[in-house]
Amino acid sequence: MAAHIVIDKVSKVFDGDGRRMVALQDITLEIPRGQFVCLLGPSGCGKSTLLNAVAGFAPPTSGTVVADGVPVTGPGPERGMVFQEYALFPWMTVEQNVGFGLEIKGMARAQIAARVAELLKLLSLEDFAKRYPKDLSGGMRQRVAIARVLALDSPILLMDEPFGALDALTRRNLQDELLRLWAELKKTVIFVTHSIEEAIYLADRIVVMTYRPGTIKRDMLVELPRLRDPAAPEFNALKRELGLMVMEEQQRHHDAEIKAAAVD
Numbered sequence: 001m002a003a004h005i006v007i008d009k010v011s012k013v014f015d016g017d018g019r020r021m022v023a024l025q026d027i028t029l030e031i032p033r034g035q036f037v038c039l040l041g042p043s044g045c046g047k048s049t050l051l052n053a054v055a056g057f058a059p060p061t062s063g064t065v066v067a068d069g070v071p072v073t074g075p076g077p078e079r080g081m082v083f084q085e086y087a088l089f090p091w092m093t094v095e096q097n098v099g100f101g102l103e104i105k106g107m108a109r110a111q112i113a114a115r116v117a118e119l120l121k122l123l124s125l126e127d128f129a130k131r132y133p134k135d136l137s138g139g140m141r142q143r144v145a146i147a148r149v150l151a152l153d154s155p156i157l158l159m160d161e162p163f164g165a166l167d168a169l170t171r172r173n174l175q176d177e178l179l180r181l182w183a184e185l186k187k188t189v190i191f192v193t194h195s196i197e198e199a200i201y202l203a204d205r206i207v208v209m210t211y212r213p214g215t216i217k218r219d220m221l222v223e224l225p226r227l228r229d230p231a232a233p234e235f236n237a238l239k240r241e242l243g244l245m246v247m248e249e250q251q252r253h254h255d256a257e258i259k260a261a262a263v264d
């Protein structure tokens, strides 16, 4: 069966201030339907750039992305995106935020109401339907952002550090919730994180990226049974292995910054 997402020789070059920066170089990845993939690497290694290329927000300089059998030329309904910053409309209530995409699609009012109610229940948001985003905690806002994306029923979920701004407890809570939804709804997920523990906790597959140019340093399957125990020896062994890889890239980032500062 064809892969659900095919990233073929994707490169991205940014030109600015007379400097040419290769953010991604020849990234090739085939992601089967239903797989939970984490893109892992230190800041600046191109994780968001790659995710944005799959989302269709910023086309690659060269290479192609095919998602759900369709070449990506822009954002599309088969790919839903959740950002780190809760991209909610502050003037809309929770239920209006969740229903917004359905309204745009032209769904009938009664149908929207039913679907929104179902989603609020799925994410334990029923009691918050009439609240505004400003009156919610960070974790609750991110639940709303997830419900809003699920409303569109995209088979592909793209998540850019969605839990990065949350405290540890809320974060674990939402990770568990996401795993539950993923298992239930059978989405294909690409999840960007720089947290090694988060990647091991969530992913079927971890793709470690190098710092400038962004390439694939390691592509590994995580075969530990879920729910995973971060205190288990196998979890920690993997954490050490990945930690060394990420640290090498962090060091390259640091060295590059020192070099750039010396040139300026």
Ligand SMILES: Nc1ncnc2c1ncn2[C@@H]1O[C@H](COP(=O)(O)OP(=O)(O)OP(=O)(O)O)[C@@H](O)[C@H]1O
Pocket: 014, 015, 016, 021, 023, 041, 042, 043, 044, 045, 046, 047, 048, 049, 050, 194
């Ligand atoms: N629009 C842009 N113009 C110029 N350079 C950019 C642009 N967007 C990203 N970059 C650069 O491309 C590189 C990769 O950035 P990207 O945001 O994809 O990394 P990342 O791994 O997601 O990092 P972070 O975790 O900090 O978001 C960085 O060096 C960044 O400065």
